[in-house]
Amino acid sequence: MTQPILETRGLVAGYGKKQAIHGIDLSLTKGETLLVLGHNGAGKTTLMRAIFGLNAPMAGTVHYATRDITGRNPAINVAEGIAFVPQGHGIFPSLTVRDNLELGAFVEPSSERARKHLEDVYDMFPILKDRAGQVAGTFSGGQKQMLAIGMALMHGPSVLILDEPSIGLAPNLVGRVMESIAEIKARFDASIVIVEQNIKYSLPIADRVMVLKTGGVVYAGDPEPLHDHAKLIEFF
Numbered sequence: 001m002t003q004p005i006l007e008t009r010g011l012v013a014g015y016g017k018k019q020a021i022h023g024i025d026l027s028l029t030k031g032e033t034l035l036v037l038g039h040n041g042a043g044k045t046t047l048m049r050a051i052f053g054l055n056a057p058m059a060g061t062v063h064y065a066t067r068d069i070t071g072r073n074p075a076i077n078v079a080e081g082i083a084f085v086p087q088g089h090g091i092f093p094s095l096t097v098r099d100n101l102e103l104g105a106f107v108e109p110s111s112e113r114a115r116k117h118l119e120d121v122y123d124m125f126p127i128l129k130d131r132a133g134q135v136a137g138t139f140s141g142g143q144k145q146m147l148a149i150g151m152a153l154m155h156g157p158s159v160l161i162l163d164e165p166s167i168g169l170a171p172n173l174v175g176r177v178m179e180s181i182a183e184i185k186a187r188f189d190a191s192i193v194i195v196e197q198n199i200k201y202s203l204p205i206a207d208r209v210m211v212l213k214t215g216g217v218v219y220a221g222d223p224e225p226l227h228d229h230a231k232l233i234e235f236f
């Protein structure tokens, strides 16, 4: 079996003494898009934050490739190829689009690597190139989401974690953002974890799905069974 690029075993995390996730096993294979579904409060964000090192796990482990990265500083995770796009973008609204993207690179923006990634991001989201000098705070919700994803790609991540990229977007933009995510795998050779509540738009781009309910896993497997409405109701 292929070694997972990202794996959690028995991961427990929460706030104060309260557990929000109760021993989660997650596995992401290289080149895969894993969709994490669940209602508000199911523990999706807590799981992603615990993987990325923003919430210290109470128990369990996180492995990236073969290395134990449990509770590791997020800055080191970014430097070593894990990118996290939080809910609500995390962009710098008073800076221009180009400045935001260059900050995402974490390295000298004029380096060859950063320039190559900038070109790739511009190819994928031409609007960011067209509006490179515009202040990011003036962007629409969909454009801000594209910029946030673009920033995360500037470091050439191996694993990209996206927390509810469709939140607050008009349906036509949700489709566009999902198409972009599907394209990232091919262009950037990244493995992707996407947290979503928008099942209709996210299911088609998923290779595998995990459904969380009150901090535990109620389904892990192929997306196909979830196209059945009755199955979905069972899990939600």
Ligand SMILES: Nc1ncnc2c1ncn2[C@@H]1O[C@H](COP(=O)(O)OP(=O)(O)OP(=O)(O)O)[C@@H](O)[C@H]1O
Binding pocket: 015, 020, 038, 039, 040, 041, 042, 043, 044, 045, 046, 047, 197
């Ligand atoms: N900062 C916090 N302090 C205390 N409890 C929190 C905090 N953030 C989340 N929780 C609680 O932890 C549980 C899991 O929340 P979490 O945000 O991980 O769920 P979620 O599935 O990501 O929901 P959403 O889709 O609304 O983001 C919930 O009971 C929530 O109330």
